Amino acid sequence: MNAPKKLVIASRESLLAMWQAQHIQAQLQTLYPECEVSILGMTTKGDQILDKTLSKIGGKGLFVKELENALLDGRADLAVHSIKDVPMTLPEGFTLVAIGERANPFDAFVSNQYERLEDLPQGAIVGTSSLRREAQIRARFPHLTVKPLRGNLQTRLGKLDNGEYDAIILAASGLQRLGLDARIRGILSPADSLPAAGQGALGIEIAAHRTDLVEALLPLNHPKTAACITAERALARALGGSCQVPLAAYCTADEQGLLTLDGLVAHPDGSVMLTAQAQAPAEYADALGRAVAKKLADDGATEIITAVLNAA
Numbered sequence: 367m368n369a370p371k372k373l374v375i376a377s378r379e380s381l382l383a384m385w386q387a388q389h390i391q392a393q394l395q396t397l398y399p400e401c402e403v404s405i406l407g408m409t410t411k412g413d414q415i416l417d418k419t420l421s422k423i424g425g426k427g428l429f430v431k432e433l434e435n436a437l438l439d440g441r442a443d444l445a446v447h448s449i450k451d452v453p454m455t456l457p458e459g460f461t462l463v464a465i466g467e468r469a470n471p472f473d474a475f476v477s478n479q480y481e482r483l484e485d486l487p488q489g490a491i492v493g494t495s496s497l498r499r500e501a502q503i504r505a506r507f508p509h510l511t512v513k514p515l516r517g518n519l520q521t522r523l524g525k526l527d528n529g530e531y532d533a534i535i536l537a538a539s540g541l542q543r544l545g546l547d548a549r550i551r552g553i554l555s556p557a558d559s560l561p562a563a564g565q566g567a568l569g570i571e572i573a574a575h576r577t578d579l580v581e582a583l584l585p586l587n588h589p590k591t592a593a594c595i596t597a598e599r600a601l602a603r604a605l606g607g608s609c610q611v612p613l614a615a616y617c618t619a620d621e622q623g624l625l626t627l628d629g630l631v632a633h634p635d636g637s638v639m640l641t642a643q644a645q646a647p648a649e650y651a652d653a654l655g656r657a658v659a660k661k662l663a664d665d666g667a668t669e670i671i672t673a674v675l676n677a678a
Contacts, residue, residue, distance in 0.1 A: 367581045369398045376433040376442035379407040380518040382540050386568055387446045389543075390466070390586065397585055406442050408432050430571070434460055437573045444583065445571045449564030449595055450537075452571070454603040463580055464570040464587035465595050469539040471566035471616065473499060473554040476526060476541070477533035481551055483558075486510055486532060493522070493531040497634050497674075501612035502559050503535070504636030519544065535559070539566040560614035560630045560641075563598035567591055590619045593648035597627045600655025605631065605662065611671050615655070623648040629658040631667035634674060640665045 373394060377387035387405045394403045409432070430452060433445040437460065449465065456462065480486055486507070493515030494500055500512045515522050515531065519540055526534050538553055570586060572579050594617035601615040614630040625646055632639045642661035646654035659667075 370401050370443075370579070370582050372402045373404075373444065374442045375403065375405045376436040376445040377405055377407055378433070379409055382519050382544060383446075383448075385543050386448065390444075390446045390568065390570065393466075393586055398582070406436060408436065434571070434573075437571065437576075443572065443576065443579060447569050447571060448540075449567040449569040449599075450562045452564065452569055454563070454599055456571070459574050460571055461574045462569045463572050463583045465592040466568040466570075466586055467588035468567040468591040468594070470542055470553070471561045472538050472556065473535050473559040473561065474538035474541055474550045475533060475552045475554060476523070476536055476549050477551050478526065480533055483507060483510075483533070483554075490532040491530070493525065493534040495522075496535075496562065497610070497612040498562055498614050498630075498632075499535045499559060501632035501634050501636050501639070502614075502630075504634070505632065505639050506558065506636075508636065519546075523549065537565055556616050556628065560628060561616045563602040563613075563615040564595050565616075567595055569595075590623070590648070593617075593623070593625060593651045594619055596651040597625055597646075597655040597658075600652045601627065601629050601659045601662075602655075604656045604659035605667060606671060606675075611674055613671075615658075617651075617654075619648060625651060625654055627654050627658050629662050631662050631670055633670055638666075638670060640667050640670070 375387050375391060377383050391403045391405060394401060430447055436442040437445055475483055488509045489511055491511045491513055492503055493513055495515050503510060503512055515534055522534055525531060538550060541547065541550055570583055597617040598615035602613055605613060612632040612634050617625050617627040619625050625648055628643045630641050640662050642658050644654060644658045
């Protein structure tokens, strides 16, 4: 393989997105010391529209569209994404070429006054940007008030510190990547808040015609994480999953490569919560995702998703 001479990474300009891009940049520079690796920072529509929830303005694809345009027109060679922000079906002409080793996949409870969700009093305001989190909180704690929370990590923490919320729920990995571990009061177990498909993992996207990049980027792929993410995304894809649907998918792999996939579909108000689980070897990750999706669909998930989308 001829080592690349120059690589440009497309990234959103938020602190967390830039950390992620710099993390991949450092890995590439270690792999290819002679390669010049730079970052093209970009502002996406998802970053610009902060007064509406993602589910109302078109979903998480708004965070990747501008980056994909840069891949198509040659301004960038690869884009680094938080996998949970990547639509379940990529637009034609793009491919995920590598998925890095997963960081903490769970949700974090952040509050300046309270230690746990269980400690919040009647009517306390909990902020989250996710219908998935909202549904699970409402199911367990119907006495709490759940309100939308948009903006980058610093903006969300600022809104908590200003007293707009009594607590907020964020992805633990984002806080930990930015050295904000001290803000975490507790990590929510998957039993309390099943994560989003791909949460905690980074993905590298390229234009499909850039086959010259595949071999160079493959060393960044973590096979065990990639198998788990494949299963989670297959589940979400089969059910039409997006941020407009309260859907969770979390997969683990044991030492022998056996995958265990848990899926959840809920009504946003928490009144209905469907769960399913199945296991399969890693080489059947995609089929595993579809099998758990079918279990959920057979239990009524399709009707919940249709009702939610029609009400949106």
